Amino acid sequence: MAVKIIESCVNCFACEPVCPSNAIYEAKPHFLVDSKKCTECEGDFPVFQCASICPIEGAILDSLGLAINPPGSLTGIPPEKMAEAMAELQSH
Amino acid sequence: MQLPVLNDAPTSKGGCAASSCGSTDNQMDTLPDSIREKVQNHPCYSEDAHHYFARMHVAVAPACNIQCHYCNRKYDCANESRPGVVSELLTPDQAVKKTMAVAANIPQMTVLGIAGPGDPLANPERTFETFRRLSEEAPDIKLCVSTNGLALPDAVEELSKHNIDHVTITINCVDPEIGAKIYPWIFWKNKRIKGIKGAKILIEQQQKGLEMLIAKGILVKVNSVMIPGVNDQHLAEVSKVVKSKGAFLHNVMPLIAEAEHGTFYGVMGQRGPTPDELQDLQDSCSGDMNMMRHCRQCRADAVGMLGEDRGDEFTLDKIGDMEIDYPAAMEKRKVIHQAIQAEMDSKRLEKAEKAQQHKQEPKLTTRPVLMAVATSGQGVINMHFGHAKEFLIYEASPDGVRFISHRKADQYCGGDTTCGDGESTLQVTIRALAGCEAVLCSKVGYEPWEQLEAAGIQPNGEHAMEPIEEAVMAVYKEMAAADKLDDAKDSVRASA
Numbered sequence: 001m002a003v004k005i006i007e008s009c010v011n012c013f014a015c016e017p018v019c020p021s022n023a024i025y026e027a028k029p030h031f032l033v034d035s036k037k038c039t040e041c042e043g044d045f046p047v048f049q050c051a052s053i054c055p056i057e058g059a060i061l062d063s064l065g066l067a068i069n070p071p072g073s074l075t076g077i078p079p080e081k082m083a084e085a086m087a088e089l090q091s092h
Numbered sequence: 093m094q095l096p097v098l099n100d101a102p103t104s105k106g107g108c109a110a111s112s113c114g115s116t117d118n119q120m121d122t123l124p125d126s127i128r129e130k131v132q133n134h135p136c137y138s139e140d141a142h143h144y145f146a147r148m149h150v151a152v153a154p155a156c157n158i159q160c161h162y163c164n165r166k167y168d169c170a171n172e173s174r175p176g177v178v179s180e181l182l183t184p185d186q187a188v189k190k191t192m193a194v195a196a197n198i199p200q201m202t203v204l205g206i207a208g209p210g211d212p213l214a215n216p217e218r219t220f221e222t223f224r225r226l227s228e229e230a231p232d233i234k235l236c237v238s239t240n241g242l243a244l245p246d247a248v249e250e251l252s253k254h255n256i257d258h259v260t261i262t263i264n265c266v267d268p269e270i271g272a273k274i275y276p277w278i279f280w281k282n283k284r285i286k287g288i289k290g291a292k293i294l295i296e297q298q299q300k301g302l303e304m305l306i307a308k309g310i311l312v313k314v315n316s317v318m319i320p321g322v323n324d325q326h327l328a329e330v331s332k333v334v335k336s337k338g339a340f341l342h343n344v345m346p347l348i349a350e351a352e353h354g355t356f357y358g359v360m361g362q363r364g365p366t367p368d369e370l371q372d373l374q375d376s377c378s379g380d381m382n383m384m385r386h387c388r389q390c391r392a393d394a395v396g397m398l399g400e401d402r403g404d405e406f407t408l409d410k411i412g413d414m415e416i417d418y419p420a421a422m423e424k425r426k427v428i429h430q431a432i433q434a435e436m437d438s439k440r441l442e443k444a445e446k447a448q449q450h451k452q453e454p455k456l457t458t459r460p461v462l463m464a465v466a467t468s469g470q471g472v473i474n475m476h477f478g479h480a481k482e483f484l485i486y487e488a489s490p491d492g493v494r495f496i497s498h499r500k501a502d503q504y505c506g507g508d509t510t511c512g513d514g515e516s517t518l519q520v521t522i523r524a525l526a527g528c529e530a531v532l533c534s535k536v537g538y539e540p541w542e543q544l545e546a547a548g549i550q551p552n553g554e555h556a557m558e559p560i561e562e563a564v565m566a567v568y569k570e571m572a573a574a575d576k577l578d579d580a581k582d583s584v585r586a587s588a
Contacts, residue, residue: 010165011181012210014155018282045282053279055156055165074159076276077359085351085359 001063002038003048005031008059015050015060024050127340130257130311132436133202133429134234135398137258137313137341139386139495140440142398143471144432147203148194150187151180151393152218156210157242158278158294160264161356162317162347165209180393181209184221186408192230193411194395196421198402199428201395203234207260208392213243216250223254231255232422238262238315242278242294244301252308259305260343261298262315265323266333268292273322276356299337306338313341313384318365318373319357320347331377342377343384346370367485367527371496385497388482397469399482399498439471439559446562450492456569458577460489462496463564464525464549466533473555473563477536483525486560488568493561499524522547530567532560 002023005015009030016024016031021044023037033050040063041049051060051068057075058067071079131137135145156165182190191204204226206212212219223235237251238260251259265271271291278290285293305312314334316327323330331342347364349357356362365373374383388398396402464483466475485496501521518540525531531549534556544551555563571577 012154012156012165013215014157014210014279017155018279047283049282052282052284053155053157055159074277075164075356076161077356082354082359085354089352 001040001042002035003033003040003050003063003068004035004061004065005033005050006059006061008056010056010059012055014053014055018049018053020044020049127311133433134236134258135203136205136236136260136387137311137384139384140436140471142386143467143469144200144436145203146198146201146395146397147205148191148201148395149205149207149390149392150182150190150222151209152182152184152187152222153206153208153212153215153392154181154210155214156208156240157214157280158211158240158290159276160240160317161274161276161362162319162349162358164353164355164358166354180408182408184218184225186411187222188225188229189416190406190408190411191226191233192416192418192421193414194406195230195233195425196414196416196418197405198396199421199425200397200432201233202429203236204230205236205238207238211240211243212237213239213247216243216247220250220254223256227255230418230422232425234258236260239301240294241298241301242280243297245297245304248301248304248308248310251305252310256310258311258313260313260315261302261339262317263295263298263302263330263334264316264319265291265326266295266299266330267326268295270323270326271295274317274319299333302334302337302339312339313343314339315343315345315387317347318344318370320363320365320369322362324365324369324373327373328377331381335381340382341384342381343387344370344374344377345387345389348389367497367499385495386484388498435470442559443561446565447492450565456490456572458490458568458572460487461530461568461571461577462487462528463567464499464528464531465560465564466531467560472557472559473532474534474557477531477533477540477551477553480521480533483528483531484560485528486564488564493564493568518543522549525549529571532563532567 007030011030016026020041021037021039023034024031025034041047048060048068054060054069055074057069057071057073060068062068071082131141133141133145135142135147195201206219206222219237226233226235235254235256236258237256239262241261241263244261264274268288268291271294272288275291275294277284277286278294280290280293302312316330318324318327327344334342347357347362349355349362349364351358374385377383386398390398391401393403394401395406463486465473465486466477466480466483467473468475480501482498482500484498487494487496501524522543528549530552531544532552532555535553536544536551541551552567555566
């Protein structure tokens with residue numbers, strides 16, 4: 001039972017101080033979660049603290065490997081709209 | 093304690109606003125002396141000072157506690173110049189070293205700000221460690237901080253301990269329904285709170301923080317991002333509210349939104365305001381509030397005069413090799429600051445005299461004209477047209493000369509000689525000067541001269557090294573004398 005930070009992390013430090021178990025640490029190329037320490041905030045908070053402040057969709061996965069903040073959930077940008085804009089930019 | 097209300101100052105007898113009379117468009121002229129003293133060498137707070145003094149930001153604050161629709165934390169493009177973007181995150185220790193290296197090498201640097209790339213007060217340990225060390229080790233540097241305001245009430249006590257007499261709060265709205273269109277979420281009391289509920293908490297914290305800072309005697313500037321169709325109609329109200337609570341300066345900035353920034357507004361095609369829309373809003377707010385118009389919306393790691401970025405000269409690699417004798421540097425800085433101050437004072441006197449003379453002359457009845465100016469500082473026209481990365485825009489009218497804004501000559505994502513549909517840099521520059529009828533610079537090349545004329549912008553290199561306001565007024569009078577200011581020709585003759 002532990003969350004995982006993946007490569008889309010932008011190293012913004014926001015999650016590190018809010019973790020109740022001190023399970024998050026600075027590492028290269030991005031922050032990591034010590035899976036032995038992570039409690040998924042059980043007993044401390046009803047929601048994942050790291051994933052509640054993380055600004056990057058998809059950067060933190062739950063124990064099933066699913067994005068806690070799926071595409072569009074934080075920015076409000078519909079994923080198809082984002083894909084469209086990125087495709088448009090690449091065609092230039 | 094309530095700060096004096098700026099527009100309580102009597103307006104000049106000519107009947108126009110004090111800040112735009114004669115050729116003394118100096119926003120600071122309307123400020124009480126106690127405030128003017130605090131901001132006279134602060135380039136971000138004083139239009140006058142920004143011609144002489146430099147600032148720097150240290151990027152020690154990566155974390156943020158809210159999301160704004162104009163911000164995206166993912167991208168860091170070296171060619172971009174906008175808030176929230178940095179190349180190198182610093183520890184407090186590195187930030188102190190960098191600040192002292194810059195202060196020693198750019199003695200006109202007077203101000204150190206912490207502005208991000210996240211929210212400085214969402215990183216209290218890193219931010220306050222930097223301030224604490226700098227106030228001990230480099231006491232001649234002014235410290236300031238900007239914040240979204242969410243964590244501000246909890247930080248006021250600590251801020252007041254660190255000799256920080258300037259705080260900037262970004263306040264885009266005072267109405268949670270509008271806020272919900274700007275802030276998708278905030279992180280508050282261990283939860284992510286979305287929509288109107290989140291915006292309401294943010295607004296309450298901003299207003300509370302503003303009141304607490306004023307009560308402590310700390311100067312507060314309010315930044316607002318103008319987002320057409322979202323808060324443009326609302327910002328006059330924001331201006332009124334923050335002024336009534338004691339903020340001394342309101343800085344309305346245009347939204348920067350490009351799809352390639354990956355922000356909500358960029359991707360969703362939200363446009364920024366045109367220069368005219370921005371100016372109209374600033375003018376409509378200025379009846380209520382001292383407005384700031386010279387902001388360059390700089391990066392959270394900018395170094396140098398406003399409008400320039402010398403960050404490349406002070407990367408961690410480079411400052412690692414620099415030996416800084418700060419006490420010696422401080423002596424040198426003091427001498428230079430005094431010389432600059434003396435120059436500014438004498439220019440202020442000169443300006444006041446010119447304004448007085450201007451009032452004695454028969455008043456023109458011609459229409460106002462926008463002119464662009466190329467300058468590298470010191471308040472004079474001293475830059476070659478082709479070298480200018482930005483132009484300052486002034487309005488000349490029978491009431492005098494006033495500063496309106498700056499316009500970038502190269503685009504936010506510059507670095508290329510061509511842009512978009514193969515437009516040349518010159519064409520982009522000429523387009524950026526739309527609405528201006530003259531451009532004043534130290535020199536203009538043959539090719540740009542022709543193209544500027546063709547675009548209806550009269551190039552003028554006759555006022556090199558002259559003070560900006562005087563030169564703009566001189567050109568305006570020439571235009572009036574040459575009957576170029578069509579309407580009201582008859583009334584000019586009648587009064588002559």
